[in-house]
Amino acid sequence: MSDRALRLQAFRQAIAGIACTDAGDVLDAKSSDYHWYSPLLKEQLAGKRGELLVRPANEAEVIRVAAACAKQRLPLTVRGGGTGNYGQCVPLEGGVILDITGLDRVLEVQPGSVLCEAGILILALERAVRAHPAMPGGQELLMYPSTRDIATIGGFIAGGYGGAGTVRNGILKDPGNVSLIRVVTLEETPRVIELHGADIQKVHHAYGTNGIITQLRLALKPAVEWVHHIALFPGYADALRFGCEATEAVGTSLDAFLLTAVDRRFSPFYRSEFGDRFPADADAVFSMVHPARLGRWRELLGRHGGRESMALTEPQLRDQGLSPAFECGWNHTTLMALRSDPTWTNLQTVHAWTPGRGIDIDLVERQMARYGDEVLMHHEFGRNAGGCVSFGLPLVSYFDRERLYEIIREHEADGCLVFDNHVVTIEDGGMKTIDDAQIAFKRIADPHGLMNPGKTRGWLPSSAVP
Structure with a gap:
């Protein structure tokens, strides 16, 4: 028996009474997430899986699992629902998958x-x-x-x-x-x-x-019984202008929980469910609006040349078999596109925001002209550190790695910050730099470097306590 097998056997003995399995189908399912949104991650992470799944029922059992992993020097990857898009819960070095859902x-x-x-x-x-x-x-x-x-x-x-x-x-x-x-x-x-x-x-x-x-x-x-809303616009620039003004007004004259703009080329991905609520000849804003502010929302919508095609609460949506608005935004848009065509992927960008103006809509229009049907536009509106922000989550028709990174470089040259969602490490994705505080805490909480190894460049093998 190999050394690894012996250590796994000793680990199982140490956690006796805690639910665990090494069934291949379970390990395949629980060692994956939605990283297949990225064709690069899909290739890089193919075949990566844990060797044992453990499902503790309480914190005391988590402590027993942690102690046994540390003693046997087994890698450990924590898993929840497995809905991440970047391979966060895919184990690069096998070991134990800790299913936290208990x-x-x-x-x-x-x-x-x-x-x-x-x-x-x-x-x-x-x-x-x-x-x-x-x-x-x-x-x-x-x-x-x-x-x-x-x-x-x-x-x-x-x-x-x-x-x-x-x-x-x-x-x-x-x-x-x-x-x-x-x-x-x-x-x-x-x-x-x-x-x-x-x-x-x-x-x-x-x-x-x-x-x-x-x-x-x-x-x-x-609690608020949010109104899930679809607004249609004659042009994507109109949708963005509405989004920018609405975002700055949230918290004063308006109130919303979601504000998502997608261009009309997303319509086919929504067609079977929403039909004429999102037709192919209009750009859309999906939102969740406070019912007490819906009148003012509609006034702003009219000033920007928009029209309302849906305004329903979540219970009403369920009764009609429709998805909530939040499943029409953020990374669900990529999921909906992939259901139709597996060659789509996406980017994650941040646009500069000028108070009183919002994002540079002329730039977005230039990008749309530059890429044509290769890139479909999608913007999320939000707040960050008290200010307004817009995150771009455009769909990209994937050709190859070289072209994908050419598009990324072009967005960066346009002044957009790009959070690379085609890599597995924290630093190369959104963080852009090593977080010294996180690495310092890792030396305290994971001195042997066993937790989700390979996901942070700030931790070197030489950092681990033998």
């Missing part, structure tokens, strides 16, 4: 906050805080990804950035949105560390490389 309890709800376990589905968490009597009328989460119904909250915090709610409440990193993260260290004698305030950035968006997140405290606001 930790799925809501621990405490107060006015303005919820304490929960990391493995709870975001949909279940949202339903729980809306129904809880801590505040009359219920409360709601400040933001969630377009995969709300199948993603876990821990995975969103470990790998996410923003999503539906960002136009109203900023990004996850903004102060107060997440106030506590509890982590278990990967040591022979694991510790439980609670991070508060700014210290949560040590593990937020770290791809699970420096601590096993078990609990989180998140901010809440009073």
Whole structure:
């Protein structure tokens, strides 16, 4: 028996009584995520999988798993719902897959906050805080990804950035949105560390490389029965002008939870579900609007030459078999395109914002003329550090790596910041630089360098304690 097999056997003995399996079909499923959005990651990560899946039921079992991994020097990759797009939960070096979905309890709800376990589905968490009597009328989460119904909250915090709610409440990193993260260290004698305030950035968006997140405290606001809205425009520039003005007005004269612009060439991907609500001869804005501000929303829409084609609450959408607006934005647009044609991929960019003007719409029009049907335009509107921002998530018709990176370089030359979603490391994607605080915390929480190895360039093999 090989040394690795012996260590896996010893690991299984140490965690006796905790659910685990080495069934090939389970490992195939649980070692993957939505990285196949990128043809480059699909090729790079092909065949990568763990050797054993473990599903602890509580933090005490997580501690036992962590201790056994550290003792046997086995790599460990934490997995939630597996909805990430960048291979965050694909194990590059095999080892143990820790399925965190068994930790799925809501621990405490107060006015303005919820304490929960990391493995709870975001949909279940949202339903729980809306129904809880801590505040009359219920409360709601400040933001969630377009995969709300199948993603876990821990995975969103470990790998996410923003999503539906960002136009109203900023990004996850903004102060107060997440106030506590509890982590278990990967040591022979694991510790439980609670991070508060700014210290949560040590593990937020770290791809699970420096601590096993078990609990989180998140901010809440009073619940709103949002109106899921589609607005149609004669041109994409009109849709963007509306989006820019609406974004700056959110929090004053307007209120919205989502604001997504997609050009008319997205229409075929929505056609079977929305029909004439998104026809091929109009550009669209999908939004979630506060019902008390819907009248003002419609006034602004009219000033920009738009017309309303849908205004329904989520229960009404369900009754009609329609998707919520947040599943028509963010990275769900890529998913919808891939269902029609597997050669699509996407980019993630940030456009400069000028207060009172928004983004450079002339630049977007030049980009549309430059690329034609090779690139389909999609912009998300939001807030970041108190200011307004627009994230570009254009679809790209994939030809080869060289052409993809040529398009990336052209966007950068246009002044757009590009978060490369075709790489597996944190630094080469959105962060752009090594986060020294995260690496310093990894030395504390994962001294042997066993957590999700290969996902951060800031950690060198020589950094590990033997």
